[in-house]
Amino acid sequence: MNARLAFFFLLVSLPAIAQHQLTGRVTDTANQPMLYASVALLRSADSSIVKGAITGEDGRFRMDKLASGTYRTRISAVGYSDRYSSLITLTAETPAVDLGVLTVDASAKNLTEVTVKAQPSLVSQQADRLVLNVEGSVITRGNKAEDLLRYIPRVRYDGGTISIGNKSNVLLLVDGRQMGQGSLASFLQTFSAEDILRIEVITNPSARYDATVDGVINIITKKSREQGINGRSTLSYSQGQYSRSSANGSLTYRQGKWTVFGSLNATLPSTSYSTQDLNRTFPGATQQNRLLTLNTYRSLATNLSLDYAFDPQHVLSLRLNGNWRRDNKNTDTRTRSMVAPLADSTIRTENRGLDQAGVYDMNLSYKATFGPNKNKELTVLVTESMVDKDASQFISYQRIGLDETANGPVTQLRILNPNQQRNLIGQLDYGTPVLGSKWRLDVGTKYVFIQTDNTLQQDNFVNGQYQFDPAFSQSGLYQEHTYAAYSNLSRSFGKGWSWQGGLRVERTEQHLTQSALARSYAGLFPSMGLNRSLPNGRSWGVTVSRKVSRPSLGSLVPYRNLIDPYTIIEGNPLIRPSFAHTLDAFYSLGSLNLFANYSYIRDQMTTVLRADPATFVYTQVMDNLRNGNDFYVGATYAKNVTKSWQTNTTLMGMGNYTSSPVNELSRYQSTGLWVMATSSNIISLPRDWKYELTAHYMSPARSGLFTQKGFGGVSMSVTKSLLAKQANLRIEVSDVFRTMTSRLESAYGQVNFTMRSYNDSQRVKVSFSYNFGKKTVKTARQGTLGNDDEKSRMR
Numbered sequence: 155m156n157a158r159l160a161f162f163f164l165l166v167s168l169p170a171i172a173q174h175q176l177t178g179r180v181t182d183t184a185n186q187p188m189l190y191a192s193v194a195l196l197r198s199a200d201s202s203i204v205k206g207a208i209t210g211e212d213g214r215f216r217m218d219k220l221a222s223g224t225y226r227t228r229i230s231a232v233g234y235s236d237r238y239s240s241l242i243t244l245t246a247e248t249p250a251v252d253l254g255v256l257t258v259d260a261s262a263k264n265l266t267e268v269t270v271k272a273q274p275s276l277v278s279q280q281a282d283r284l285v286l287n288v289e290g291s292v293i294t295r296g297n298k299a300e301d302l303l304r305y306i307p308r309v310r311y312d313g314g315t316i317s318i319g320n321k322s323n324v325l326l327l328v329d330g331r332q333m334g335q336g337s338l339a340s341f342l343q344t345f346s347a348e349d350i351l352r353i354e355v356i357t358n359p360s361a362r363y364d365a366t367v368d369g370v371i372n373i374i375t376k377k378s379r380e381q382g383i384n385g386r387s388t389l390s391y392s393q394g395q396y397s398r399s400s401a402n403g404s405l406t407y408r409q410g411k412w413t414v415f416g417s418l419n420a421t422l423p424s425t426s427y428s429t430q431d432l433n434r435t436f437p438g439a440t441q442q443n444r445l446l447t448l449n450t451y452r453s454l455a456t457n458l459s460l461d462y463a464f465d466p467q468h469v470l471s472l473r474l475n476g477n478w479r480r481d482n483k484n485t486d487t488r489t490r491s492m493v494a495p496l497a498d499s500t501i502r503t504e505n506r507g508l509d510q511a512g513v514y515d516m517n518l519s520y521k522a523t524f525g526p527n528k529n530k531e532l533t534v535l536v537t538e539s540m541v542d543k544d545a546s547q548f549i550s551y552q553r554i555g556l557d558e559t560a561n562g563p564v565t566q567l568r569i570l571n572p573n574q575q576r577n578l579i580g581q582l583d584y585g586t587p588v589l590g591s592k593w594r595l596d597v598g599t600k601y602v603f604i605q606t607d608n609t610l611q612q613d614n615f616v617n618g619q620y621q622f623d624p625a626f627s628q629s630g631l632y633q634e635h636t637y638a639a640y641s642n643l644s645r646s647f648g649k650g651w652s653w654q655g656g657l658r659v660e661r662t663e664q665h666l667t668q669s670a671l672a673r674s675y676a677g678l679f680p681s682m683g684l685n686r687s688l689p690n691g692r693s694w695g696v697t698v699s700r701k702v703s704r705p706s707l708g709s710l711v712p713y714r715n716l717i718d719p720y721t722i723i724e725g726n727p728l729i730r731p732s733f734a735h736t737l738d739a740f741y742s743l744g745s746l747n748l749f750a751n752y753s754y755i756r757d758q759m760t761t762v763l764r765a766d767p768a769t770f771v772y773t774q775v776m777d778n779l780r781n782g783n784d785f786y787v788g789a790t791y792a793k794n795v796t797k798s799w800q801t802n803t804t805l806m807g808m809g810n811y812t813s814s815p816v817n818e819l820s821r822y823q824s825t826g827l828w829v830m831a832t833s834s835n836i837i838s839l840p841r842d843w844k845y846e847l848t849a850h851y852m853s854p855a856r857s858g859l860f861t862q863k864g865f866g867g868v869s870m871s872v873t874k875s876l877l878a879k880q881a882n883l884r885i886e887v888s889d890v891f892r893t894m895t896s897r898l899e900s901a902y903g904q905v906n907f908t909m910r911s912y913n914d915s916q917r918v919k920v921s922f923s924y925n926f927g928k929k930t931v932k933t934a935r936q937g938t939l940g941n942d943d944e945k946s947r948m949r
Contacts, residue, residue, distance in 0.1 A: 174220035174244045174646060177527065178253035180213045180229055180237075187213025187466055188258060191229055197691065198224040198241055204687065206280070212466025214528055218594070220244055221650035221687050229256055246648070252527075276802045276834075277307060277792035279742040282360075282683065282695070284308070286353040289376065292836055292844045292873045296390055296884040296921020299350060299373060300342040304848075305834055306355055307790040307804040308749070309371065318357055319751055320784040320808060321368035321736075323703050325359075328373050329459075331473060331517050332537060332579070341475070344419035344455040346388055346402050348923060351376035357751070358683075358697040358738035361640045361656025362583070362596060365679040365702045368736070375415075383407050384927030392919035396425035396448075406927075413461040421453040421479075427914040434720075435906035436767045441720065442490045453479035467523045475515040483507040487718055491770060499561075503551040503718045511543040525586070533583045541575035551719055566615035567623070569716070571608075578603040593645040596656075602636040610713045626714050631667045636660060642681075650687035656680070662704065666711055671727045677702060694741040703732045703759060709776035722773045730778050732757040745793035751786050758782035760858035764817055765904040772907070779858070780814035803833040810856060819903045826856025842875040859905075863897035867915070881924045889915040 176195065180188040193207045193215045204225065207215040222244050229237040237258045242251055276293075278285045286306050288294050293305055303311040310317045316324045326338060356363075356370040363370060387403035404417035425448060432443040455477040463469045487503040519535040547569040553562035583598040609629040613620035642656030661676035681699035688694075705726075715723040736753040762777040788806035795801055809827040816822040830852045837845045851866035871886035894915040900907045 174218075174222060174648075175250040176217045176220060176225075176227070176242065176244070176253070177250070178215055178227070178239075178256055180209050180215065180256050180258060182258060188229075191215075191258070193217075194228045194230065195220070195225050196228055198226055204691065212523070212528065214466075216527075216529065219646035219650075219652035219685070219687070221689065222246070222648060223689065227253065227256075229258055276305065276800065277747075277790060279693070279740065279747045282356060282685070282697075284355040284357070284747075286355075288347065288353065289351050292846060292871075292884075293834070294347040294350065295873050295882045296388060296886070296919065296923060297347040298343060299345040299347055302347050302350065302353060303342075303371070304832075304850075305802065306353060306371075307747075307792075307802070307832075308357070308786075308788070308806065309355065310830075316371065318355065318369035318371075319786040319806070320753065320810065321357075321751075323366055323368040323701070324371060325363065325367040325369070326371045326373070329375055329473075330372060331519070331535070341455070341457070344400070344402065344421060344453065344477075345417065345457065346386070346404065346419070346923075348386060348388065349375055349404050349417060357740075357749075358699055358736060359681075360654060360683065360697075360699075361642050361658040361679065361681045362598065364638070365658055365660050365677065365700070366704055368701055368703075368734075382409070382927065384925075386923060386925045388921060388923040390919060390921040392917045394914040394917035395427040396914070398424035398426075398917075400424075411463045413459075413463075415457075415459045417457045419453075419455045419457075421451065423450060423452050425450045428911060430909060430911045433908045434765070434770070434772060436765070436770060436904070439767075439770070440492050441770050442492070443487060443718075443720075445485055445487045447483065447485040449481055449483040451479065451481045453477065467528065469521050471517075471519045471521070473515070473517040473519075475513075477511075477513045479509075479511050481507070481509040483509070489718065489720060500554050500556070501551050501719060502554050503549065505547055505549045505718070507545070507547045509543070509545045511541065513542075514540045530586045531584070533581075535579070535581050537577075537579040539575075539577040541573070543571075543573040543575075545571040545573070547571075549716070549718070565719075567716070568613050568615075568620060569626075570611045570613070573609070574607045576603075576605045588643075593643060596642040596644075597640065599639045600637075602634075602638075604632075604634040606632045608632065608711070608713075610715065612716065626716055628711075628713050630711060632711060633665045635663045650689070650693075652685045652687075653683070655682040660702070664710075666727075671711070675731065677733075692741070692743050694739070696737070696739045698735070698737050701734045701736060703734070705729045705731065705759060705776060709759075720769075720771050722771060724773050724775050726775045726777055729759060729776050730757045732759050732778065745791060747790045747792075749788055749790070751784075753782075753784045755782040755784065756780075758812070758814075758858075762816065762859060763900060763905045763907060765906075767904060772905075777816075779812055779816070781812070783811045785809055798838040800836045801833065802835075804831070806830045808855065812858075816859065817903045817905070822859075822902050824856060824859070826861070828853045828855035830855075842879070844873045846871045846873070859900050859902060861899045863899070865893060865895060865897070867891070867894040877924070880926070881922065884919075884921045884923075886919045886921075888917050888919070892916040 180191050182188055188209055191209045193209065194203050195205045195217055197204055205217050205220065207217050209215045224241055224243045226241055227239040237256055239253055239256060244251065276287060276291065278287065284307065286302065288302060293302065300311060303309055303316065308319050315322070316326060318324055328341060351374045354372040354374065359367050359370050383405060385403060385405040389401050391397065391399045399422040400420060401422065402417065402419040404415065407414045428447045430445040434441040456475065458474040460472045461469060485505040487505070489501045489503065491499050515537070517535065517537045519533065522532045524530050549569070550564055550566045552560055552564045555561045579600070579602050581598065581600040583596065585594060585596040587593065588595045610627060612623045612626035614623050638658060638660040640656060640658040642654060644652070644654035646652040658679040659676070660679065661674065663674040665672050679700045679702065681697065683695060683697040685695035686693060709725060709729060710727060711725045712727050713725045717723060732755055734753050734755040737751065739750045741748045758779040758781060759776055760779055762775055764773045764775065786806055786808040788804060790804045792802045807829055811825050813821065813823045832850045834848045835846065839845055848869045849866070853864045855862045868890045869886065869888040870890060871884055873882060873884045875882055896911045898909045
């Protein structure tokens with residue numbers, strides 16, 4: 155209680171200083187509101203952009219936290235002529251200015267009639283977020299949503315795992331809404347990048363977001379502003395060791411108060427290929443494993459959204475997402491155990507897996523803006539996700555001699571893993587000016603329910619029939635309830651200063667039937683941020699917060715999953731949540747952005763290996779380290795160097811330090827320092843050709859108890875506009891020099907492990923897309939579930 159009182163007094167003790175605010179309303183010549191037009195605030199002295207905003211459903215916009223000075227605004231909408239306002243002066247005597255109605259030329263031009271001389275910069279730094287502007291960019295042609303993540307500074311996307319710097323608890327939203335884990339994975343893999351307007355990244359979220367969220371990535375999709383029907387279709391084919399192909403398309407229908415958007419994405423029968431070499435060393439013995447995996451898969455994903463505007467201030471939205479996927483995975487493993495210097499035995503393991511999954515998401519939201527200046531906002535959201543998954547594995551292994559002949563009986567088993575999941579989220583957010591409109595208060599509450607009915611059953615083939623094995627079988631109904639509430643207070647001061655502070659309280663209850671697992675925990679999670687915009691167009695900001703990381707279901711429940719005779723994955727019901735204190739800072743000089751982060755983590759969760767020299771068995775579990783210290787510093791340079799050359803380059807230095815007991819060791823210490831660099835360059839060539847060159851390098855790095863060896867790669871592509879710019883052809887070669895090979899090492903106590911893996915990343919891809927209808931666009935209406943990352947912990 156004392157901590158909460160102290161935080162409250164801190165919020166209300168700051169002095170009241172005049173606020174600078176700019177408002178207005180944008181319409182077309184028919185006096186209809188311009189939905190989601192872009193509004194830029196320009197400094198009068200040099201026309202540099204100070205701040206930006208997007209008009210709402212009623213055509214209104216508002217900019218807060220503005221410094222004193224003289225400005226003008228520029229209203230932009232793709233296909234419309236830019237509209238500039240007269241000069242605006244903000245002083246202590248005029249802290250707020252309403253520009254009234256600004257009308258743009260309604261004679262919209264089709265994009266096919268416009269010649270673009272230079273692309274806007276891909277990356278921009280705003281007060282609390284980093285923005286990747288991809289509308290019309292060549293990087294969207296023929297790509298999927300997951301491909302765009304690799305262009306974002308500080309963001310790393312690897313095998314479905316997303317991190318920002320050294321932060322791995324990342325919440326990914328689509329138009330401000332959270333999807334279930336299965337739907338989200340499908341969205342990233344299948345949703346066309348050509349239907350995305352921009353991507354926003356918040357590196358240290360406020361109390362509005364869940365305490366488990368270290369960073370937020372919000373993908374903003376786009377729709378046509380034109381009345382009637384507009385759409386796009388794309389075909390893609392790629393060839394590596396094996397082929398992959400897909401077809402997708404989208405349609406937008408807008409008429410009156412209705413806007414309907416739908417997309418259909420089909421992955422045609424495709425094959426992924428990977429190899430792994432694992433070596434384990436024991437006293438006086440070694441074990442070598444070579445795995446070859448082929449996965450033939452197909453999928454069908456749909457996204458449907460319906461928006462109905464009762465009037466410009468009241469909008470009801472419905473989102474429906476569905477995905478069906480089937481995987482046939484075959485893994486052939488050779489395990490050679492050697493007692494130096496001669497080979498002792500070799501086991502061949504064949505694992506045939508079949509996975510079928512259906513994932514469904516429904517989101518219903520209502521958003522209202524009201525008040526004299528339309529500066530009060532109420533949002534109500536309800537999201538339900540369901541997963542129905544049926545997975546099975548058929549495993550056989552047999553000892554063979556050096557000449558590949560059988561040297562023992564065949565052991566056969568099957569693993570059945572049906573799984574049903576349900577996730578329900580309800581949230582209410584309300585924002586309003588307070589204390590005479592000089593401050594803004596945002597409050598909200600949220601409830602999350604997660605239920606997973608999971609069965610893991612292993613049957614051994616004995617005497618011509620399968621027999622139940624209780625040692626590797628278990629079932630249980632897992633339920634989790636989370637209750638949360640937050641308040642966040644913010645205001646702007648003179649000379650470009652702005653501040654925000656918030657407090658979030660959360661309580662989580664976990665239950666697993668058929669097990670002794672039942673626990674609950676609660677906590678307070680404060681956050682605070684300070685920003686300043688300087689007169690020369692530069693800006694800086696600092697944020698601090700406390701976070702929590704909860705274990706996922708897969709790491710928590712005490713299941714034992716047999717991968718092969720020498721590898722077991724096991725749950726750990728004793729794992730504890732980890733807590734972190736994190737500090738983020740940035741300094742923006744326009745095209746050059748500097749950034750830094752430091753995090754202290756207590757009870758850090760990480761993957762731990764346990765080795766048994768007597769049986770050569772490795773067991774993998776999630777466990778806690780006593781503490782961890784992580785940091786990164788870096789710089790991003792994003793600029794149109796010339797009219798034909800655009801670059802987006804990031805250089806980061808990262809490091810960590812860990813000291814903790816691990817397995818039989820009373821103290822394990824590790825320190826790591828490494829460098830990561832990425833550079834994407836787009837060059838405009840004659841006759842509407844564009845050339846893209848992307849390079850990536852990471853030096854040897856340490857994460858938890860593992861060391862990643864250095865690696866890098868180069869990709870390149872060419873893109874050509876066709877059919878009066880209605881169509882685009884893209885040819886891409888990824889991993890040109892076949893250098894994207896992952897190499898891991900881990901050595902502590904009795905663990906001595908190395909792994910080398912390659913995932914068929916050297917590929918040639920051809921994509922063709924065609925657009926029809928007018929292509930003037932608007933962003934999708936956004937809801938802000940914001941802190942709904944609990945669904946990402948459903949497995």
